[in-house]
Amino acid sequence: MYKHKLMKNQLILNPRRLMRLVGNNLNFSPKSIGLVLLFGIGINLGAAWMSSMDSTPDPEFYLIWFGLSLFITGFLFSSFAFNNMSTDAGRQFYLSLPASNLEKVLSKYLLTAIAFPLLALVMFTIIATLSNLFFFQPKMIQIDGFDPFGTITWLLIKIYLVLHGIYLLGSVVYSKLAIIKISLATFVFAGSIAGLTFLFIGSIFGFDFQDGPPFEPTQSFKDFLEFRVWPTIQFLFWAVLPVLSAVLVFLKLKEKEL
Amino acid sequence: MIHLDHLNYHYTRSRPLFTDLQLYLSPGHIYGLLGRNGAGKTTLLRLIAGLLFPKDGICEVGNWTPSDRHPDFLSDVFFMPEEIYVPDLKITQFLRNYAPFYPKFDRTQFDKFIGTFGLRADENMRKLSYGQKKKVMLGFGLASGASVLILDEPTNGLDIPSKAQFRQILSESITDDRIIILSTHQVRDVSTLIERLILLDNGKILFQDSLLRVSEKLAFNIYPKEPKAGSVYYAERIPGGYMAVEDRAASVEEDTDIDLEVLFNALITDPGKITQLFNVQA
Incomplete structure (x- = not known):
C-alpha cells in the first residue's frame, strides 16, 4: 500500500509544470548553450573548409560530421543534463523544486531526446548549405548534400537516442566528470558482455578461435547467429537498453538524497 | 504539524x-x-x-x-x-x-x-x-x-x-x-x-519546551562572585562576574531575561537537574 502510494506520487504529470521545467533548464546557462552552439557551427564549418582544400573530399563528408557532432555534443549535453545537482546546494535546490520525479526526468528527456536532435538537424542543414555555397561550389567540387530525412541520418539519430540515455543516467549518478566516467563504464560493460557472449557461443559450438583449427562455421551456427543472436542483440539494443536506462534515470533521481 | x-x-x-x-x-x-x-x-x-x-x-x-x-x-x-x-x-x-x-x-x-x-x-x-x-x-x-x-x-x-x-x-x-x-x-x-x-x-532531543515555561521555571542572574550550589543549576564566568541559571522559585530577581547561550551550556553540561524541573526525560 505504502509502496503503491509512493509510486503514484512519483508519477504525477502536470504538463504546465513540465513545460516550465523545460523552460527553466534552458534558462539555466544560456551563455554555455550559446557557446556550445557557436563552437559546433564553427567546428563544422572549419572542417568543411579544410575538406574543400582537398580535391577529392569524402562524398559522405556531411554524414560523418553529422554523426560525430550528434554523438560528441549530444553525449556531452546529456551528461551535463543534471549538472545543477553537482554540488550539495544545487542538489538541494533541484530536489526541493516542487515538481514530481516524472516531470523532472521528462523535462530532461524532452531536451536531450527531442530538442537536441532537432536542433542538430536544423544546424546541419544550415551548415551544409553554407559550406556548399562558400567552400565547395566555388571550387566546383561535387559532394553529397546533407539529407535531414535520409535513412542513414535517421539511423544515426536512433543510435543517439538509445545511447544518450546512458549518459543521462551518468549525469544523475556522478557529480563530476560524468561523461568520462560513463564512457569508461559503458566501454568496460559492453566489452565484458561481448567477451562473455563470445565465450558462451564458443562453448556451445565447441570452437576456439585462438588455438584450434581454422574455424569453418556450420549452417546451424550461421542460423543460430542469424535467427537467434542477431535479433536478440537488436532487441536488447533498440528496445531494452533505452527503456532500462530511462527507468534507471527515474529511479536514481527518486532515490537521490543530499 | x-x-x-x-x-x-x-x-x-x-x-x-x-x-x-x-x-x-x-x-x-x-x-x-x-x-x-x-x-x-x-x-x-x-x-x-x-x-x-x-x-x-x-x-x-x-x-x-x-x-x-x-x-x-x-x-x-x-x-x-x-x-x-x-x-x-x-x-x-x-x-x-x-x-x-x-x-x-x-x-x-x-x-x-x-x-x-x-x-x-x-x-x-x-x-x-x-x-x-x-x-x-x-x-x-x-x-x-x-x-x-x-x-x-x-x-x-x-x-x-x-x-x-x-x-x-x-x-x-x-x-x-x-x-x-x-x-x-x-x-x-x-x-x-x-x-x-x-x-x-x-542524536537525541535533550530538551524541548517553550521559552515561556523556561522563564517561569528558571532565572538568569548575574553574581559578582561564583554562586554556591543549591538552587543554582549552572554558572559560567562572564566579564565582571558569573551568569547563573537557577531555580526561579529561589531567585532573588523574579523577572530575568533568558540567556539562550547560558541555558544551552547549562543543559549540555548537566541536563539532569533542569530537565527534571521541566518534567522532561533527559
Missing part, C-alpha cells in the same frame, strides 16, 4: 545518528533548534524537508511523507540551507521561473521583503554577496506561502541592520498555520524570535 516517531537514521551503520527519535511540532510557533556541531541539526532538517530518507520510523509533515517528495508537499515546505544555490538569473527572472511552482506565492509580499532588505529586482543573483543571496531566498521562502519554513543558520552572513530586519520580518510572518524552524549557533540573533526551544545532543 511535524511528527517524527521512532525515527532512525544513520550515515554509516556503525554510527547511528538518530535512534527512536520522537518529535512533535505544532503550527503557529517559531522553533529554535540548537545543538553542538555534529549533533544532527542539519540532518534533522533535511529529513523533514524530504532531502534525506529515514532508515526506519515515521516522519510526517502535515499529511505528507517527506521522502515521497510530492509536488504539493514540496511547495508547502521551504528549506533555506546554510549554503544556498542561486541560478544565474536576475531576481525578476528567478521569480518568473520559480514562483509559479508555489501556488500560494505572494509577489507583493516578496517585493516588500526585497525592498526592506534594500535589494533591487533587476540584480543578478550570482553577483550578490552571500548575505544578499540569503535575503533574496529568505524573501522568496516567506512569500512562497509555505506552511513549513526551515531556516538553517539564517543569520549567517547578514549584517547588523539586516539581522534586525530579519527578526522583524520573521516575527510578522508567523501565522496560526505556519511552522518556522530556525537552526542556529547564533542564538543571540534569534533569541527574541524563538518561542519553543529544541535542544539536540548526540
Whole structure:
C-alpha cells in the first residue's frame, strides 16, 4: 500500500509544470548553450573548409560530421543534463523544486531526446548549405548534400537516442566528470558482455578461435547467429537498453538524497 | 504539524545518528533548534524537508511523507540551507521561473521583503554577496506561502541592520498555520524570535519546551562572585562576574531575561537537574 502510494506520487504529470521545467533548464546557462552552439557551427564549418582544400573530399563528408557532432555534443549535453545537482546546494535546490520525479526526468528527456536532435538537424542543414555555397561550389567540387530525412541520418539519430540515455543516467549518478566516467563504464560493460557472449557461443559450438583449427562455421551456427543472436542483440539494443536506462534515470533521481 | 516517531537514521551503520527519535511540532510557533556541531541539526532538517530518507520510523509533515517528495508537499515546505544555490538569473527572472511552482506565492509580499532588505529586482543573483543571496531566498521562502519554513543558520552572513530586519520580518510572518524552524549557533540573533526551544545532543532531543515555561521555571542572574550550589543549576564566568541559571522559585530577581547561550551550556553540561524541573526525560 505504502509502496503503491509512493509510486503514484512519483508519477504525477502536470504538463504546465513540465513545460516550465523545460523552460527553466534552458534558462539555466544560456551563455554555455550559446557557446556550445557557436563552437559546433564553427567546428563544422572549419572542417568543411579544410575538406574543400582537398580535391577529392569524402562524398559522405556531411554524414560523418553529422554523426560525430550528434554523438560528441549530444553525449556531452546529456551528461551535463543534471549538472545543477553537482554540488550539495544545487542538489538541494533541484530536489526541493516542487515538481514530481516524472516531470523532472521528462523535462530532461524532452531536451536531450527531442530538442537536441532537432536542433542538430536544423544546424546541419544550415551548415551544409553554407559550406556548399562558400567552400565547395566555388571550387566546383561535387559532394553529397546533407539529407535531414535520409535513412542513414535517421539511423544515426536512433543510435543517439538509445545511447544518450546512458549518459543521462551518468549525469544523475556522478557529480563530476560524468561523461568520462560513463564512457569508461559503458566501454568496460559492453566489452565484458561481448567477451562473455563470445565465450558462451564458443562453448556451445565447441570452437576456439585462438588455438584450434581454422574455424569453418556450420549452417546451424550461421542460423543460430542469424535467427537467434542477431535479433536478440537488436532487441536488447533498440528496445531494452533505452527503456532500462530511462527507468534507471527515474529511479536514481527518486532515490537521490543530499 | 511535524511528527517524527521512532525515527532512525544513520550515515554509516556503525554510527547511528538518530535512534527512536520522537518529535512533535505544532503550527503557529517559531522553533529554535540548537545543538553542538555534529549533533544532527542539519540532518534533522533535511529529513523533514524530504532531502534525506529515514532508515526506519515515521516522519510526517502535515499529511505528507517527506521522502515521497510530492509536488504539493514540496511547495508547502521551504528549506533555506546554510549554503544556498542561486541560478544565474536576475531576481525578476528567478521569480518568473520559480514562483509559479508555489501556488500560494505572494509577489507583493516578496517585493516588500526585497525592498526592506534594500535589494533591487533587476540584480543578478550570482553577483550578490552571500548575505544578499540569503535575503533574496529568505524573501522568496516567506512569500512562497509555505506552511513549513526551515531556516538553517539564517543569520549567517547578514549584517547588523539586516539581522534586525530579519527578526522583524520573521516575527510578522508567523501565522496560526505556519511552522518556522530556525537552526542556529547564533542564538543571540534569534533569541527574541524563538518561542519553543529544541535542544539536540548526540542524536537525541535533550530538551524541548517553550521559552515561556523556561522563564517561569528558571532565572538568569548575574553574581559578582561564583554562586554556591543549591538552587543554582549552572554558572559560567562572564566579564565582571558569573551568569547563573537557577531555580526561579529561589531567585532573588523574579523577572530575568533568558540567556539562550547560558541555558544551552547549562543543559549540555548537566541536563539532569533542569530537565527534571521541566518534567522532561533527559
